[in-house]
Amino acid sequence: MQLVLPDVTLKLKALQEANLLKGQTADQILSRISTSNLLSETLSGAIYAQECVPESLEMKAKVFKDLDEKAEVHTILASSTSSIPASRFTESLTHRSRCIVAHPINPPHIVPLVEIVPSPWTDPSVVSKTRSIMTEVGNAPIVLKKEVLGFAQNRLQYALLAEAMRLVEDGVLSPGDVDTAVMHGLAARWSFMGPFQTIDLNAPKGVGDYCSRYLGGIYNVLKEEDNSRQFSQETVLKIEEHQRSLYPQSDIPLATKWRDARLMALATHHVQTQQIDEALFPKK
Incomplete structure (x- = not known):
C-alpha cells in the first residue's frame, strides 16, 4: 500500500499548484492518509468504503463478500465499477442494503462527476448519505433512479x-x-x-x-x-x-499528464467563474 503514496503526493501537489485544494495544503491532506495491508484494520471505524478493483465481476463479488464480513454494519460499501450493476455482485450478501455504486470519472481527482447507482435493495438512506458525502468532498454527484447497463x-x-x-x-x-x-x-x-x-x-x-x-x-x-x-x-x-x-504509444503517459493539466486549468476556470454563475442564476 505504501507504493500508492508517491502517486497521491504528486497529484495533491499538482492540485495545490492549481489552487484546487480549497485552502488546504497537500501536506495537510497527506497527514490524514494512512495505509494498511489488513482489510479489517482499514475498515475499522470507517463510515464509508470505496472499492476500486479492476472491472471483473468475479473479483468484485469476492471483494464485496470480504467487505461485508469485515466492515462494521453502519459502513457504506461503494463500488467504483463503471458498468456492472451492484445487484450482480451484492445479492447474496448479509448486509446488501448498504451496498451501492459510486462511479467516479477519470481522472477522478480532477473530474468532479460521480454516478451514484443504487441496487433494488439499497437502503434509501445509503443513497442520500452517499450523495451527501460526495457533495461534501467537492464532487458533483448524480443519482440514477434505477440500474441500467453502462449507467448514464x-x-x-x-x-x-x-x-x-x-x-x-x-x-x-x-x-x-x-x-x-x-x-x-x-x-x-x-x-x-x-x-x-x-x-x-x-x-x-x-x-x-x-x-x-x-x-x-x-x-x-x-x-x-x-x-x-x-x-x-x-x-x-x-x-x-x-x-x-x-504522439507515439510510448508518449501516452506524457499525453495523460497534458490531459490532467488541461483539466485542472478548466477546473480552475470553473471556480473563477462561479461568482458569475451565482450572480446570473442565484440558487433558490
Missing part, C-alpha cells in the same frame, strides 16, 4: 462515440476532423452546460420552441443512424494510426 455517463459517451466511429467508417470525416468537431463545437458549450440547457438557449423561447422547430430534422437524422452496427478493425486501425501520428 457511458451511455451518453457511447452514443457520441458510435456516431464518431460511423463518420470515420463511412468516409464522411477523418479521425482528426471528428475530434476537431467535438473540441471546437460541442465541447465548447458542454464544458459549462449540458445538452438540455444548450438547446434551451438555441431557440428564442427555449426547449419547447427548439423541439417544435427542429425535432422533424432530428428524427430524419436518427433514422439513418444504426447503433447496433459493429465497427470494422479497419476503422479502429485508421483511428489508431491517426493518434499515433500525433
Whole structure:
C-alpha cells in the first residue's frame, strides 16, 4: 500500500499548484492518509468504503463478500465499477442494503462527476448519505433512479462515440476532423452546460420552441443512424494510426499528464467563474 503514496503526493501537489485544494495544503491532506495491508484494520471505524478493483465481476463479488464480513454494519460499501450493476455482485450478501455504486470519472481527482447507482435493495438512506458525502468532498454527484447497463455517463459517451466511429467508417470525416468537431463545437458549450440547457438557449423561447422547430430534422437524422452496427478493425486501425501520428504509444503517459493539466486549468476556470454563475442564476 505504501507504493500508492508517491502517486497521491504528486497529484495533491499538482492540485495545490492549481489552487484546487480549497485552502488546504497537500501536506495537510497527506497527514490524514494512512495505509494498511489488513482489510479489517482499514475498515475499522470507517463510515464509508470505496472499492476500486479492476472491472471483473468475479473479483468484485469476492471483494464485496470480504467487505461485508469485515466492515462494521453502519459502513457504506461503494463500488467504483463503471458498468456492472451492484445487484450482480451484492445479492447474496448479509448486509446488501448498504451496498451501492459510486462511479467516479477519470481522472477522478480532477473530474468532479460521480454516478451514484443504487441496487433494488439499497437502503434509501445509503443513497442520500452517499450523495451527501460526495457533495461534501467537492464532487458533483448524480443519482440514477434505477440500474441500467453502462449507467448514464457511458451511455451518453457511447452514443457520441458510435456516431464518431460511423463518420470515420463511412468516409464522411477523418479521425482528426471528428475530434476537431467535438473540441471546437460541442465541447465548447458542454464544458459549462449540458445538452438540455444548450438547446434551451438555441431557440428564442427555449426547449419547447427548439423541439417544435427542429425535432422533424432530428428524427430524419436518427433514422439513418444504426447503433447496433459493429465497427470494422479497419476503422479502429485508421483511428489508431491517426493518434499515433500525433504522439507515439510510448508518449501516452506524457499525453495523460497534458490531459490532467488541461483539466485542472478548466477546473480552475470553473471556480473563477462561479461568482458569475451565482450572480446570473442565484440558487433558490
